[in-house]
Amino acid sequence: MPLENVAINRICLHEVHQRSDAGAVVAPTYGTGLLVLNGPALAAFRSRVVAAFKSSSQCMEMSIRAHADGSVISNGLRILAASDADFVQLSGLFADGLAGAQTSRQIPGGLIVIFDGTVGNPATQFFGVMKAELHEGFIKTRDLQAQYVSDLFLSPKTKLYKIGLFISDGAAPRPALPEGWSAIVYDSTMTASQRDNAATYFYSAFLGLDIPENAAQQVRKFFDQTKAFIKSTNLPEERKVDLYNGLYSYLKLDRGNTIQTSRFAETFMDEDLADSYLLHMRRERFPTAAVAKDLSEVAGSLKLRRLKFPRSITLSGPPDAVRDLVSVETIDGDAGDSWTQITIRGRIEAQE
Structure with missing residues (x-):
């Protein structure tokens, strides 16, 4: 979600430490004033x-779960209305919250950066919470020597940071929380296909946010879980090929604007297999109702259909071409081995 017309107003730093060897919370080191930047x-x-x-693959709008007194968004509203001195004091509450949310010694310490400002046109208020991990590096001195430092942060190439932004819609008077606010999270460990890679301690335990079940993510889940089910069956390989082809066709070639597990099962599976598939999808908590067909998170996966064989042999092509031109059959080879017979309805056009 690109940000437009961003203006930064106030910034304050605190340091959150890794838990002790005994697993206890180590009190943060609090900043004593606003960060003054030229x-x-x-x-x-x-x-x-x-x-x-x-970076659309590493940021996501989330739903605001925690909004009672003492929550991040509640404290954020307080700092927006605070004087500079109170901003510094109140921002320490965020450091306390992050220190408590980091429940494992595997989670490194770092700086927590609290900042506010305006964004958009017309401009509306926002506040941000960033965790920036410290890293090592060298800085050039005036005599062309190098000085080693161990407390660098926010280097553009390293990107060892996570950010939560809470943005007001500008409504007046403000409705009851969380109405009138949106939340967006950036996390360098997150990808479009693996939203669960995002650090749960940061966005959930600390910020009080949840990953929304939007259409694009639901379609990705449908795609991944249907493939997982097909792979887990004891069906002959040629039948699995048909089901994979059906999955690609259903998502990419079907003109409907929704997807639904029951419709896919009825179209491509017999009754017994359909029952097993629908049970699998219910166990994975995929909705039985129709879901809008937003392919934005699976578009790359739908470009090519690949069949992989031993010794790095791969057959690939557009899903519709594989479906229409390629036939797969398992045959019995020598000494009880199983072989795969591939028939392609077409001549070799080129070799490399």
Whole structure:
């Protein structure tokens, strides 16, 4: 979700530490004043934030679950209305919350950056919470020597940070929380196909957010779980090929604007297999109702259909071409081995 017209107002830093050897929370080190940045430094900070949210695969709008007193969004409203001195004091609550959410010693410490400002046109208020991990590096000195430092953060190439933004819709008077607010999270460990890679401690335990069950993610789940079911069956390989072809056709070639497990099962499976498939999808908590067919998260996976064989032999092509021109049959080979016979209705056009 690209951000437009971003203006940063106030920034405060605190440091959150890794848990002790005994697993106890180590009290944060609190900043004592606002972070004062000159023009280029403030522009660099702003650019880090804006660049993060240009990466659609590593950021996602989330639903706000926790909004009672003491929650991140509740404390955020307090700092937006606070004086500079109170902003510094109140922002320490975020450091306390993050320290408590980091329940494992496997989670590193780092700086927590609290900032506010405006975004959009017309401009509306927002506040942001960033965790920036420290890393090592060298800085060039004036005499062309190098100085080693171990506390670098926000380097553009490293991207060891996570950001949560809470953006107001500008409504006045403000409705009861969480109405009137949206939340977006950037996490470098997240990808479009693996939303669960995002650090749960940061977006859920700390920020109080949930991953929404939107249509694009549901279609990705349908695609992945249907493939997993087909792979797990004891069906002959040629029947599995037919089902995989059916899955690709259903998503890419079917003109309907929704998908539904029962419709897929009725179209491509016999009754017994359909029952097993629908049970599998219910166990995976996939909805039985129709889901809007948003292919944005699976578009890349639907471009090519691949069949892999031993010794790195791969047959690939557009799903509709594989379905129409390729036949697969398992035959008995020598000494009880199983072989695969591929028939392609077409001549070799080129070799490399």
